Amino acid sequence: MPTDDHILLMENITKRFPGVLALDDVKFDLKRGEVHVLLGENGAGKSTLMKILSGAYEKDDGTIWIDGEQREISSPRYAQELGIGIIYQEFNLNPFLSVAENIFLGREPTLAPGVINWKRLFAKAQEILDELNVNINSKEEVGDLGVAMQQMVEVAKALSLNARILIMDEPTAALSRHEIQQLFRIIRHLKKQGVAVIYISHRLEEIFEIGDRVTVLRDGKYIDTRPVKSISRDELVRLMVNRDLDEQIPKKKAKLGPVVLRVDNLCVDNRLHDIEFSLRKGEVLGIAGLMGAGRTQLARAIFGVDKISEGKIYVDGTEVSVSSPRDAINAGIGFVTEDRKSEGLVLNRSVKENISLPNIRKFLSMGVLDFEKENRTVDEYISKLDIRTPGRDQNVVYLSGGNQQKVVLSKWLCSHARIFIFDEPTRGIDVGAKKEIYQLMNELTAKGVAIIMISSEMPEILGMSDRILVMCNGRITGRLDGEEATQEKIMKYALGELNEAV
Amino acid sequence: ILLMFSSGCNSQKFPGKPTVALVVKTLNNPFFNDMEEGALQVADSLELNLLVQAAEREVDVEKQVQIIENLIQRRVDAILLTPSGSSEVVPVILKANNAGIPIINLDTKINMDLLKSDGGQIATYIGSDNYEGGRLAGRYLVEQLGGKGKVAILEGIPGHETADSRQKGFLDGIAEAPGIQVVTSQPANWERNMGYTVFQNILQSHSDLNAVFAANDLMALGAVEAIAASGKNYSDIIVVGFDAHSEAIASIRNGEMDATIAQNPVQIGRMGVLQAYKLLNGGSVPEEITVQIKLIAKESLTNNNIATD
């Protein structure tokens, strides 16, 4: 039974999906004014637990108390009425509606019954956005925003509920240091007002920065709940992955070969300006920057998705014209996209089909698919990246966020490209799998593959990069060597020109 | 649904009696409703099961063929057929011949040359052909207009056989009077509303029009409304339709329409079933029975001798 300083108590929560026991007799409690971190490997059941709390899923078993009252959370609407707000791991925005409408969807201010008060709608939305101090115009169409901006809209949406229980499922996955600080500022502010926050993230450093208590799940089972102060990182990781896993990133420097990719004063009409850099065999080139800096834009340009208005691209010293991803792939380039849902995956197809999509040629014998070969390869990657799925024929839509990300990675890793562009490769991936991926990068570079790694995660950038480019407003504002680079320097460049610009 | 079945399922009613099938082009055209009516009257009095079937769409010969094939499977005793396509039904008629089911051809004539060349046969043909009707309408206009004037044509569904033969007949009918000039010929797909809109548009560009021939009465009735809407007098424009639709006849009485062609579907229906009955009882039937086709105009209505209504 809940004590009265509990705002929420969940007990014996069980949820099964076809072929998966997602939650097995899990318990979770939440006190007023605390930030309670929910931690666990990919597929551990975090999102599922939260979706049950927010009324998106129905639990198969278990009880939920809110303010000591036992509640059956039957629908998202009822959850809202109970004061539960949530930021889902996957965006739930309408690309065609304005930012303001997305934020207040279902709760629009009205003039007369049913008639919307646009002035107030936009004003109220703008308030919240300014509060977050991100420069988004509340009248913009969400479809025109980049991933990061969309994430901030999700945050604003959750805040607009004035919830007493605020769930944040990996809100920072798409954000960089700068915005994360804004977010934390808000969270602390809410805490003071007695709002209770459930916080999910795979970035351990954040847990120590913002968390009060932490609960760990593993394979859908409750493991333990601890105060953050009294627990070390290594302990935490052990609880999570059930084995020891040391902190530092396992960078193995490969011996650098000749230049494989050279980009010569590349421009994309008003988004990128004279980008110039080169990439050598076996090298990892990190690209850092704030959101909207133009990193993804750059990747898209090199990969032939967006039109290049000026500039040249050389592969192995010879100029190539990439007018489509196909050209890029034929030139030996692979691109792990940032937005898995809309760009990375065919959600309602199987893990197998997604992984083999760009590589089908490899599985053809005389134009016919060789299933044995295909299955072998796919299973190999499923185990290599430890993708939690009932089987290769499961539709990816049913995988957990992190596992979906792993599928996207596998898809490209098995493509044997010679130049990789990873855009936020470890977004939403748990510590164990992260290490696995860094190992894979090392293997690749050892084999002479060259990697461009776009990332908003400082440790990753600092740990894995041989060289680092810093971008801001579509320009390269800093070039650092892997050793000499520090968080401060990167930040300076990343913000530097911004300050001038403003 | 079961309820519908039992209600719509004539065959189960009196299993003992012989079953005759009437397959028409469509049942949402009054012409065939009348034919059905006539057939039903006789069928009841002769204690026959009458099974009336038609494709959803008049132009859909293939579906009509399917229906006949299915009726053959069902071993009906005779089939009265108004083909949606005079050549297209030939193969299925051969099937009927092989199954020993007599075919009685109503209204639209089957392509006999093709049938003969394939060694097929029909028991008899009853009706009057559309071409003749068209001719009649043409001649009527010639005399009404005194051999000269501007005429418009409202066509049926483009490429639809019935439409073609009526139109061809009409053109031949007016051919003898060079003074008569067809200023425009537009499709209105047998529909009342298209008859209205298309003719309204025609009136815009041909305000001096003297007459219009519509390949069926529905379009003619639409045209009449269009004339009213245009503020002209009914007397200004001669409207000739086709089918002797009861509404058309009423409209002629009110002096809106001027004439229509009566193929007398009720009569055709009655005769059809009667011949079938004779056949089933081993009687012989004539090669061909032409049903008088006549033009109905205000004058002929005074001494009313119309089989319809």
Added chain:
Amino acid sequence: MKLFEKIEFDQIRRYGTVIGLVGLCLFFTLLSEHFLTISNLMNVAQQSAIIAVISVGMTFVIITAGIDLSVGSVLAFSGVVMASALEGGLPIPVAIVIGFLVGFGCGAVNGLLITYGNLPPFIATLGMMSIARGAGLWYTDGRSISGFDDGFRFLATGEIFHIPVPVIIMIVIYVIAHFVLTRTKLGRYTYAIGGNEEAAILSGININFYKNVIYGIAGLLSALAAVILTARLNSAQPIAGIMYELDAIAATVIGGTSLMGGEGTIFGTLIGALIIGVLRNGLNLIGVSSFIQQIVIGSVIIGAILLDTNLKKMKTRSKR
């Protein structure tokens, strides 16, 4: 500033179809001196009214990423029921209300099948298309019901300030629809449902309720179209409205509404309906042969949208 840019583009977008319409009018004006006359333009407006009214409902439905193939059959069914009510001597308003109820009923059934039955709209309404048609034919035995008094016929033949009543009805409907779509919850939720249904549900919007309302409205507007049609022809037919669904969808899509849902304007739909009306009218005026007409109509529909989408593309790289 960015917003500004956006609006600007929307203008061009909108003009896209308007340009098409103007071009078409110009073209016919050159080819026939009868085209650009008050009386003919009134004609076109009044002839377009029926499809235009149906297209309003279609626009709502399509914005929710749905579709309604049953509008034509529902028109016919509600038309004959209303007509038989009139024939039975019921007062005009009562008969009309009965017709509306039938229309709304059919629409609501579509809605229920789609929401609670989880049927794809295409299938639910395809079934209704066939059922309503059959029901209308069965109800009337395939015959049409004709002859109504002038009070009723005024709804099609009457004029107010020299403007035909159907045109007035059309305008009123469009003003209301525009208001609903841009200013009310119903309108915004229509977009929300079409743009991202999951998100709408998770925001606690009762999408089943709104979908039912929207399909109901579509049915209701078909019934309204039936009133105009019946009054115009002084006759209600069970086979009325065949293929109207295609005209209505064409009008809506020509008007810039995306079949993927989430996007679209009422104003655009009006332009779309007028383009179709003008096209048919013009082709009659210049007396193009019937076979060529079909070729031309097809080409113009394609042409109009080619023009439109490729202006649209200028706006931003297509999403989804």
Added chain:
Amino acid sequence: MKLFEKIEFDQIRRYGTVIGLVGLCLFFTLLSEHFLTISNLMNVAQQSAIIAVISVGMTFVIITAGIDLSVGSVLAFSGVVMASALEGGLPIPVAIVIGFLVGFGCGAVNGLLITYGNLPPFIATLGMMSIARGAGLWYTDGRSISGFDDGFRFLATGEIFHIPVPVIIMIVIYVIAHFVLTRTKLGRYTYAIGGNEEAAILSGININFYKNVIYGIAGLLSALAAVILTARLNSAQPIAGIMYELDAIAATVIGGTSLMGGEGTIFGTLIGALIIGVLRNGLNLIGVSSFIQQIVIGSVIIGAILLDTNLKKMKTRSKR
């Protein structure tokens, strides 16, 4: 083991429609002693062949999240061209190839309009529907072309091992299509394009090329259907195949293919086509009046999919 469970579900899903078909057959067997006879079943199979063949193309198209409204018109157009070639005395194979070229051509034009013209498939093919129809009428001046020699008519009237040739053609096409969809690159890409076009592009798939191929195939299969139909009626009509698109779409969707794209099986489509065929046949056999037939057909289509989707739903709550 988990995988196992899933397959089980797929089975149920698939059986969903099969159950529907079996139920329907049972129902008619009870009501008519003529239904369950070899000759009638052959009859049904052979009547279903034409829609079944068209539906294969439709399935490919719909899996890419597209649609093809032009199949009926293209059938008619390619039919008359082929017929006039035969009439002109060209050898049968040559004439057939000419017909195929026309069909493939129309389909390819659809493809080009959709890919390079960025038109919504609904509009591109709606336009083509009207254009091809007009072209066929114009080409034949509205007349149908009749009377071919037995060599050609064998394609519809002939039998091999007591199996009608159309049925054999149908079976061959389905075997090939199933193979292509499950075992080849083209098949995989078809699903990928429909499931997430953006992702397909970013995976380096030349979606424009494949879409063109797929719409081309759809046209080609319409032409093949035209061969069967022409041989069957011993006549090619410019107005053949009106509204076939609806039957084909219905067959495809009844077969479990989602109009949202990315999902569907060839086997399902076959069942769908047979359901429609059996329904029409059975209703004729027991002699239901044709108005009520329309009501029943509509209801069964709805019923079949209700059954299907709600078995599907058991699998998981619907996505998006």
